[in-house]
Amino acid sequence: GEDVEQSLFLSVREGDSSVINCTYTDSSSTYLYWYKQEPGAGLQLLTYIFSNMDMKQDQRLTVLLNKKDKHLSLRIADTQTGDSAIYFCAERATGTASKLTFGTGTRLQVTL
Amino acid sequence: KAGVTQTPRYLIKTRGQQVTLSCSPISGHRSVSWYQQTPGQGLQFLFEYFSETQRNKGNFPGRFSGRQFSNSRSEMNVSTLELGDSALYLCASSLASADNEQFFGPGTRLTVL
Numbered sequence: 001g002e003d004v005e006q007s008l009f010l011s012v013r014e015g016d017s018s019v020i021n022c023t024y025t026d027s028s029s030t031y032l033y034w035y036k037q038e039p040g041a042g043l044q045l046l047t048y049i050f051s052n053m054d055m056k057q058d059q060r061l062t063v064l065l066n067k068k069d070k071h072l073s074l075r076i077a078d079t080q081t082g083d084s085a086i087y088f089c090a091e092r093a094t095g096t097a098s099k100l101t102f103g104t105g106t107r108l109q110v111t112l
Numbered sequence: 113k114a115g116v117t118q119t120p121r122y123l124i125k126t127r128g129q130q131v132t133l134s135c136s137p138i139s140g141h142r143s144v145s146w147y148q149q150t151p152g153q154g155l156q157f158l159f160e161y162f163s164e165t166q167r168n169k170g171n172f173p174g175r176f177s178g179r180q181f182s183n184s185r186s187e188m189n190v191s192t193l194e195l196g197d198s199a200l201y202l203c204a205s206s207l208a209s210a211d212n213e214q215f216f217g218p219g220t221r222l223t224v225l
Contacts, residue, residue, distance in 0.1 A: 043216040097167040097209045098145050102155035
């Protein structure tokens with residue numbers, strides 16, 4: 001079945017890099033996603049990676065995928081206070097149409 | 113281009129009542145999915161509609177239902193509300209079912225008293 005796990009909390013200093021980790025169980029995952037949620041808001045799509053890729057870079061964001069270990073990470077370079085939010089990873093499995101299975105979310109706190 | 117819109121943004125109901133939430137997808141998008149977000153259960157998939165047909169359904173009781181209109185707007189209905197139905201209900205739209213990118217609306221915050 002589908003299960004996605006994340007650590008609950010991460011604190012980093014402004015200007016440092018943040019690395020948020022995620023593990024998933026479904027080997028039929030086709031796409032893996034990172035979403036950001038700010039207080040009182042919906043989910044903002046940050047980036048996604050196809051399961052046959054191992055890395056994707058988009059400006060300050062780098063996604064690494066280790067398919068063998070079913071491990072996904074999101075690196076945010078030069079973390080800013082505006083990056084403080086909850087970050088969700090999600091997977092979409094084969095044959096499930098648009099259904100996303102989300103992790104529990106990691107709260108990122110950026111300190112000065 | 114306008115994003116996904118959801119109405120109303122906030123709603124307060126009492127147990128036993130029913131509620132209808134509305135979602136208008138991004139122009140040109142034909143797939144709409146609904147999710148429930150609670151502190152205890154996190155984000156859970158409710159259902160997806162594409163071309164007015166339900167494509168997939170999550171593990172929710174029959175009190176939760178939805179539909180999609182010919183203009184791709186979608187509604188979800190919850191009947192016989194329970195306290196545990198208090199949640200943020202999010203809808204997401206994509207161009208087609210199983211499309212790579214899904215974009216979420218701001219959500220409807222439902223409180224059941």
